[in-house]
Amino acid sequence: MIPAAFDYAAPGSLPEAVELLRRHGEEAKVIAGGQSLIPAMRFRLARPGVLVDIQRIPGLDFLAEEEGVLRIGPLVRHAEMEASPLIRDRYPLLAETASVVADPLVRNLGTVAGSLVHADPAGDWGAALLAARARVVLTGPGGERELALEDFLVDTFTTAISPDEILTEIRVPAPAPRSGGAYLKIERKVGDFATAAVGVQVAFDADGRCTAAGVGLCAVGPTSLRAREAEAFLAGKRFEPEVLERAGELAAAASSPVADTRGSEAYKRDMVRILTVRALARAAERALAA
Amino acid sequence: MKRELTLTINGQPYTGVVEPRRLLVHFIREEAGLTGTHVGCDTTSCGACTVLLDGRPVKSCTLFAVQAEGHAVTTVEGLAREGELHPLQQAFWEQHGLQCGYCTPGMLMTGAALLERRPDPGEEEIRRAISGNLCRCTGYQNIVRAIQEAARAMRGAAEPVSAGQGAAGAASAARGGMVP
CATH class of the missing domain: 3.10.20.30 (Beta-grasp domain)
Structure with missing residues (x-):
């Protein structure tokens, strides 16, 4: 399938890219890795008149922890997250997520930021980064603004980004002492959309009580979801088996899956429950191992 | 335009x-x-x-x-150089790593990139690496075997050729290290 015709621009700087977006408005789309946009264009689900390719802009592939914040640049690809020693050592939630996004070939081109802007509720990064309490930086003609990820993700394939803005940075709070994360996904095969997936990030005090919990759900709602009731319930508790069971039930209750070829509504909800319990147990083990 | x-x-x-x-x-x-x-x-x-x-x-x-x-x-x-098959192509041939052959060019490229990065991959790692390449004929067994055999051949070629390996070892030594 051949996409509809479009004009192509490959600006050399961010201000140039923003100016192109300002000039072309709704007609224009940013392309980075293109692993979501190009399939959508081939199916003619997307027909942008102009593609603004940001891959030739230098300096957008940063991935570093600075002053308590992990900064992920807009050209960081899934494979780079997967291979990064920093991510592997300090951010197990993100490392596990990176290793299950699409398939290894797609991971060599697709970007984390592009996945967030695409805002597919079955995208892994939305759920994982909600659990990690990520924020996003949008750059437009008027400068930068920063939003919590949950305010950025509005609806299916819909975000708070304006047509003249580019997602230029993802900011993840660096892990506190005694914290850990995990991402668990059920998929029929590599590369298929998730049946369900759950990402968690938890921190504990010196007595083993939970001081903060993030629980993100993938592919079980109109957007990536935060299981707020489960998060609130976990605060102050030790992770005894019955506590995890209850958190799993609360996460399942927060999901609103739709039946499809991957499973019924009831099955998916139950998988959210089970994945939540297992992910919390694994994250706690990591947090308390040190 | x-x-x-x-x-x-x-x-x-x-x-x-x-x-x-x-x-x-x-x-x-x-x-x-x-x-x-x-x-x-x-x-x-x-x-x-x-x-x-x-x-x-x-x-x-x-x-x-x-x-x-x-x-x-x-x-x-x-992949092939001067009429000599790449060790991975040779291994696909010898291990019968294909039937209809439609997926083979993609499998070879993914396999070659893997071996460039990881000269001694385990079976699990090979299966993960090729998980974005579909084959509807072979059931993947012989593809995995072929990549393992190529890995052995390329490692052998990278090491000094011992007297016992003879001409075959020298030939694969000549091909070794030429994965683009």
Whole structure:
């Protein structure tokens, strides 16, 4: 399938890219890795008149922890997250997520930021980064603004980004002492959309009580979801088996899956429950191992 | 609007005048005339179109040619050197790593990139690496075996040839280290 015709621009700087977006408005789309946009264009689900390719802009592939914040640049690809020693050592939630996004070939081109802007509720990064309490930086003609990820993700394939803005940075709070994360996904095969997936990030005090919990759900709602009731319930508790069971039930209750070829509504909800319990147990083990 | 663009395929520069919507796989097959790279599903699922972009395996049906401008592409035609099959091609032959052969160019490119990065991959690692490449004939067993055999051959070639290995060892030594 051949996409509809479009004009192509490959600006050399961010201000140039923003100016192109300002000039072309709704007609224009940013392309980075293109692993979501190009399939959508081939199916003619997307027909942008102009593609603004940001891959030739230098300096957008940063991935570093600075002053308590992990900064992920807009050209960081899934494979780079997967291979990064920093991510592997300090951010197990993100490392596990990176290793299950699409398939290894797609991971060599697709970007984390592009996945967030695409805002597919079955995208892994939305759920994982909600659990990690990520924020996003949008750059437009008027400068930068920063939003919590949950305010950025509005609806299916819909975000708070304006047509003249580019997602230029993802900011993840660096892990506190005694914290850990995990991402668990059920998929029929590599590369298929998730049946369900759950990402968690938890921190504990010196007595083993939970001081903060993030629980993100993938592919079980109109957007990536935060299981707020489960998060609130976990605060102050030790992770005894019955506590995890209850958190799993609360996460399942927060999901609103739709039946499809991957499973019924009831099955998916139950998988959210089970994945939540297992992910919390694994994250706690990591947090308390040190 | 058409654009002139140049990219390197298997070390040779190719220039074409194409629309921005020209997918890399079509540029490779039609502008460059290299038809070893296959179009399979056309939906970013099957990996038959896998090529190396600056050494990393990617799906060439999910990349516009203009995005690859100035970059180095390697296709299956770039594996053999001076009439000598790449050790991975030889191993696919000997281990019967194909039946219909449609997925083979993609499998070879993914396998070659893996062996370049990881000279001694375990079975699990091989299976993970090729999980974006679909084969509907073989059940993957012989593909995995072929990649393992190629790994052994290439490691053998990278080490000094002992007296017992003879001419075969020397021949694979000559091919070793030439994975693009």
